[in-house]
Amino acid sequence: MKGLVYNGPRDVSVNKVADPKIEKPTDVLVKITTSNICGSDLHMYEGRTSVEKGKVLGHENLGVVVEVGAAVERVKKGDRVCLPFNIGCGFCKNCERGYTGFCLTANPGMAGAAYGYAEMGPYQGGQAEYLRVPYADFNCLLLPPDAVEKEDDYVMLSDIFPTGFHATELAKVGPGDSVAIYGAGPVGLMAAHSAFIRGAAKVMLVDRHADRLKLAEKIGAIPIDDSKVDPVEAIMKLTGGEGADCGCECVGWQCHDPSHGHEIPNMTMNNLVKSVRPTGRLGVVGVFVPEDPKAEDKLAKQGQIAFDMGLYFQRGLSMACGQANVKAYNRKLRDLIQAGRANPSFIISHRLKLDEAPKAYDKFDQRGNGWTKVVLKLAA
Known part of the structure; x- marks a missing residue:
């Protein structure tokens, strides 16, 4: 598949990378339809973190479930889902208390895990065609019938x-x-x-x-x-x-x-x-x-x-x-979007294809030039 890869400071490119696969029975695979570029991605882009070369970036992700692990019960193939940027197990001491941004299981030795981010575990990001989602029953936010119509709003539930x-x-x-x-x-x-x-x-x-x-x-x-x-x-x-x-x-x-x-x-x-x-x-x-x-x-x-x-x-x-425990808010915020009470997509300045992501990183990093929020459109 194609994915946006970190090569070094201010150097990212869209490369062919390994397809994700079901690694544990609690995983699902998601075909990404929209993935945002986050201001936090710029910390890595600028070389201000310890992110390793070859990492696929992207932690603000939304898409369609295309494969389901044997132990997944709630999430079904074909579901449209938004993924919280912080990966939680659902059963550790912190997750049970609602602090899913500080999961003690998903990234051993550190409190907190995320997709495509420095020191937040081995997980690849979603600025790519497909994404592996661990602990899927816990992490996937199921979207309502207007998911396609309001996709630009719902993708903001992943983080921002x-x-x-x-x-x-x-x-x-x-x-x-x-x-x-x-x-x-x-x-x-x-x-x-x-x-x-x-x-x-x-x-x-x-x-x-x-x-x-x-x-x-x-x-x-x-x-x-x-x-x-x-x-x-x-x-x-x-x-x-x-x-x-x-x-x-x-x-x-x-x-x-x-x-x-x-x-x-x-x-x-x-x-x-x-x-x-x-x-x-x-x-x-x-x-x-x-x-x-x-x-x-x-x-x-x-x-x-x-x-x-x-x-x-x-x-x-x-x-x-501290970072947001996304699952503490995303369901209620989803319902506000569905009811028309919230429209977070107003911050979007550019909708681009994945192949345009390197240009988008460069422009977004310059700040103040009209590049407020970039969303990458990968599939319908």
Whole structure:
């Protein structure tokens, strides 16, 4: 089959790779119809992770079941399914508690497994024609009759929509709240969409890329361009000097100074602390890594940031963080899509074929040039 393979920093190509096969009786094989390129894929693309050469990338996947293992009971051949990016076994201590992003079985020696991602197990990704899905009865989200009609919305259930929703859950966004979100990339836009679904009265989205800020405004959020104004001052002004009720960090350790373009890994975190009112809550889903040897910042090389702990303590803030446990949200979010209450596909800027994926990675990596979210279309 054809698959998008990592060859080295900023070098990916569509190659012939081995077809996946049923390896355990709990597996199914899925013919991929849509697979997204995620901002997290760019960490690997840029050579900032330990991903091995030859890995097929892609963890935001949707398709049709074409082969079923002997022990699979719920999922049937022909079912249209969306696959959570985190692979869970369903029976370990963490999976039983709903923390499927931290499965203790699927990736021995580490909490958490995923398709086509660095250090997240031996699993190939879905930017390919076919994908092996382990623990299929647990991991496959069955899609409703409008699966083809709304495929671009449903594929967002694999990662980006639940991750944005997770940010608002960690921040405890509620009806009438004001919300400050740093980062208007796909995750930040999904956090804003989710905040409105949860009843937020005011959502302020900080970024500097015009295409992203236009999308933020389109869904009713207040765009704040941090290349033109101090974002903390802007948020304070919009909240009568109190600060937002809660905040979401949707950028991570690769955030950049708006003036000179240098990486400042602690910038968004510390700005968020200053932007949220005393006793407010922070939800952090932007990626921070245990170590980054190629970072410019000395602390970041060791996976650390200079955090304004004193101000955080003084303001009595609380914080929760980590990757989304997709299965905690995907069924309810699926039902919101089916009911017409959620339409996460509004973030899509490009629909391309698999053979165009290398170009898409290059364009998406440049950021701010209209390439907001890329979906790869592989089959009908």
